[in-house]
Amino acid sequence: MPQIGECALGLLSRVARANGMPLQRLLEYVAKSTGAAPYQCSTVLAAVSNVSYSWLVHRWIDCDSRNHRRFLGLDWSSSMVLRFRHLQVCPECLAEDGYVRASWAATANVFCVKHGTYLLDQCAHCGAGISWRRPAVSVCQCRWMLGRSTFEKNSVPQLEQWSTWVQMRLQPEFEHGNARSQSENLCFRELPHWIQNLSVDAAFHMLHALGVRELQFARVATADVLKPPAAAVVRQILSRGLTRAKTIEGFDAAGLRMLNGLLYEQGVERLASRSTNPADQAFSRTLLEQFNRVNRQVRNTGRKRAHHQEDLFMDAPLSNNA
Numbered sequence: 001m002p003q004i005g006e007c008a009l010g011l012l013s014r015v016a017r018a019n020g021m022p023l024q025r026l027l028e029y030v031a032k033s034t035g036a037a038p039y040q041c042s043t044v045l046a047a048v049s050n051v052s053y054s055w056l057v058h059r060w061i062d063c064d065s066r067n068h069r070r071f072l073g074l075d076w077s078s079s080m081v082l083r084f085r086h087l088q089v090c091p092e093c094l095a096e097d098g099y100v101r102a103s104w105a106a107t108a109n110v111f112c113v114k115h116g117t118y119l120l121d122q123c124a125h126c127g128a129g130i131s132w133r134r135p136a137v138s139v140c141q142c143r144w145m146l147g148r149s150t151f152e153k154n155s156v157p158q159l160e161q162w163s164t165w166v167q168m169r170l171q172p173e174f175e176h177g178n179a180r181s182q183s184e185n186l187c188f189r190e191l192p193h194w195i196q197n198l199s200v201d202a203a204f205h206m207l208h209a210l211g212v213r214e215l216q217f218a219r220v221a222t223a224d225v226l227k228p229p230a231a232a233v234v235r236q237i238l239s240r241g242l243t244r245a246k247t248i249e250g251f252d253a254a255g256l257r258m259l260n261g262l263l264y265e266q267g268v269e270r271l272a273s274r275s276t277n278p279a280d281q282a283f284s285r286t287l288l289e290q291f292n293r294v295n296r297q298v299r300n301t302g303r304k305r306a307h308h309q310e311d312l313f314m315d316a317p318l319s320n321n322a
């Protein structure tokens, strides 16, 4: 029986185990018999797990040839935002319910609101990353029961509110039936206003662009934005991003100037060019325009100063010779 809020691979993992085989073997077996790639959703997989094709495909991370992803009925514009292979789980949910929630696949989701604990992407016993190759959904490859992990309970209110918002956007029919009615009272006071008009994909990309650099002009390696960062790193990026988020409220010039060297512009550019959502595109383009307009002035003034310094430097050897 599929559970409400369960992800497709989680259900298939349970089906495989009920038939005495690991998930990988089930996928390979179906792939061999249908000619589809092992990680391709198919009508056969739906039939095997006794759900409709549309149920399965809705909860399946689907990637087209242009690297656009579709998951939970939403568009996702990069490989960094979804945890297809690098998973994270709430160990307490796993121990209680025994199934994998689809909302954990979003890199943006860092916190289980039900248990007040951060999601884990590593086994607390052997330290290995949590993958689909584990023997059962709640057991690590090393046979450690993931539910036996110890939990970090002191959370940051900002991250808690952010994760609540993300979960409500991803699975409104399931997560927080009660929190939904409370949401008007909550008002997500810790979250910037601008974020609430964006998709989860864009909101995460924006916070990432704001928070990925700890220090001004720090290098952001391309490899680091191609896959989801470790859960602990995501929490740091989001914390910085949420703290800096108020600097772009209303595209205020003073705020935008403060972001010079901190905003990861390429990330915003990528979102502007890859997103299929008009509101996300409009926001990221306006931010880039305003950011460049304000900081071009700063750079031009900076360049003039550099030019003078260069003149002085050029003069130095001459005066030495003289």
Ligand SMILES: [Zn+2]
Pocket (backbone or CB within 6 Å): 090, 091, 092, 093, 094, 112, 113, 114, 115
């Ligand atoms: Zn939980």
Ligand SMILES: [Zn+2]
Pocket (backbone or CB within 6 Å): 123, 124, 125, 126, 127, 128, 140, 141, 142, 143, 144
């Ligand atoms: Zn382990």
